[in-house]
Amino acid sequence: MNSMVFPKIDIDGMPKWDGDLAPLECIAIKDETHNVKSFTFRSKVDAWFEFLPGQHTTLFLNINDASVMRTYTIASSPTHHHAITITNKLLENGAVTNWMHKHLKVGDCIDALNIGGSFGIAFDQPRDKVLFMSGGSGITPMLSMSRYLIDLSIDLDIVFLHNAQTPRDLIAKDEIDFYEQHQSNFNRHYICDNADDDWPGERGLLSLTMLNNLVLDIIEREVYCCGPKAYMDNVKSILNEIGFDMAHYHQESFDIESSTAQQNMAEPDKFIAHEEGESIEVVEYNITLQETGKTIKCGSNTNILVAIQKEGIVTPFACSMGMCGTCRTKMIEGKVDMDAQGGLLKSHEAEGYILTCCSHPESDLVLEL
Template identity: 40%
Template sequence: MDPRSPGLLPPLSSPECWAEDDQTTLVCRGVWEITHDVKTFLFGAPDGRVFNFEAGQFITLQLEIDGQPINRCYTVSSPPTRPHLISITVKRVLGGPVSNWLHDNLVAGTEVTVLAPLGQFTLASPMADKYLFLSAGSGITPVMSMTRTLTDLGSAADIIFIHNARTPADIIYRRELEAIAAVMPNIKVVHICEGDYPSERWMGLRGRLSAAALEAIVPDLNERVTYTCGPPAYMAAVRRIVTALGYDMANYHEESFDFDSLPAGEQQAREIEVPQDGGEAEAEQATFNIEFVRSRKTVTCGAKQFVLDAALTAGLRPPSSCSQGMCGTCKTVMLDGSVDMQHNGGIRPKEVAAGKILICCSTPLSDLKIDA
């Protein structure tokens, strides 16, 4: 039977999700238990649309928890080579409002509003001959999407995948990675654990990634393109190690956005230092009026102040998450005026052409009217 026939999968000619609008409603199709505190949530489009994204990108979930709107970004863990479902893999974080809500409430059939995939931590084209994937904790998700993609495509690229975890029970995708390595001779998987789990003594490499370990596992380091993702301290340590080993950082890529760095509801206005001398200082101290049309409130914003920060200082709470111009959560329409927007991939050229801006990374060049 043709797997694309009615009743199984929609035809591959199905329209794409987010092709017309960067926000859509998806339906949870299933929940998988990955480890004792990690779950994968699979989503599909209710009308059979398929998903088009790049391995390594993230999506933004728009949720309402305890009556409060909360947005949270999660890296897509599924590969774009499997376009009928899209998944995120979430670790339960102590005190984390979103991760705990997802673990406790999101079940098959639940509908969730999701923003289109974004992010620049993706496999560069053309494909490399050799890759090194380095990850720790839940930072494994983007490089897992990359690994699944390369595996599905039958890539002959030589891949070394090194993952750090606290204990063997905390290794995300452990069995899947072992299975991939068992059938793909070009993929080598190495796990490093800091210690044992009560029910399992770890017999592999122990401790944390070091220069000595990296040299032993990857003797041809300088021939590889490296992708790194994990907690900020882990990525900083990796940068120090590869730099000390003389690695060409032009071939080094890391996920520059820590998705847990700004817990929902705790964003604060950023202070910007303004020079106090000369005519340039006077220009930088100029102020503009920002009218939030739907909120019916006008606030004052400095010439070197981000529009989001001016709104937060004035008591407004527009949707926002990363404050780095990456996630697209604060995207809104600018009805009038002009801004200097220095984003990090959180908005597309067609959206800019349509008058949309990211208020977290935009400073005013004139009085503004914002549709918010």
């Protein structure tokens, strides 16, 4: 008989987990819907997880002998120190998510980046009423925040509003229904794009009338929103129309469902250049892309990702803020000024890797691209 191994309860004697400490071991897989799964991980060595509800981590996987990275919001509560849960949805072109659904098994180990991200509960400006709004798999940060608030019995009036394509696409429905039944301060509303005649909830595109009917006191609430870009744009349009104070509106910084991190290709809709001070001298450097043999120009006031995209070269990126690690590449020669926001392991930085989205050249460069 195999002996059962329990994690240490006293976290004071354990290190805090980070990406350089140990891989993550998959310990549970749960079917949430017909195309959504939750994967629960623990550290391969005894360690505890510290993060804020709404933050994310980036997974490193080996698929068809290629190393790929994908960023996922942590859906579990920070009050559960010994494990984290990632919930993701099958996508038509989602190579990594689809691989996880088909091939990742309990007991498998994967590497991951440190936990990071700025989306989450506004602890510095709390209101006693909150509204969580989500579309599709954008529900994951809302689950983390709801679980956190309920675990700690924090006295907040919570309205949980979730949009899905059909009733069978409602993620964590049983859990959310349980909260409404047993928490006096928790109310939930589901909106489905398409539903049968016997569906008791709202249906169709979220509208001003619909939102006003479901959340009568929306003006008094702190609003958190996550979902496809079109969903979040619609929410902001409605809130602006009713005169909502947008200082109390928060949304995830990149599109969860159609994220370029899922597609592994760049979509350079707009370029974000380094802020140029009036007295800063701009120096132009040559950047050689080793694999393609191309050499491009990049000013010292422009991040490298922008320079690459301006040349029409497709390269992976997602958050454009140094958090997710998708744009990681190895620097063979040269020097950069990099402002990574948790998206790069210390060990990888020591090996010469940089994040192109937040690196500015300080010399000519040779990159492994």
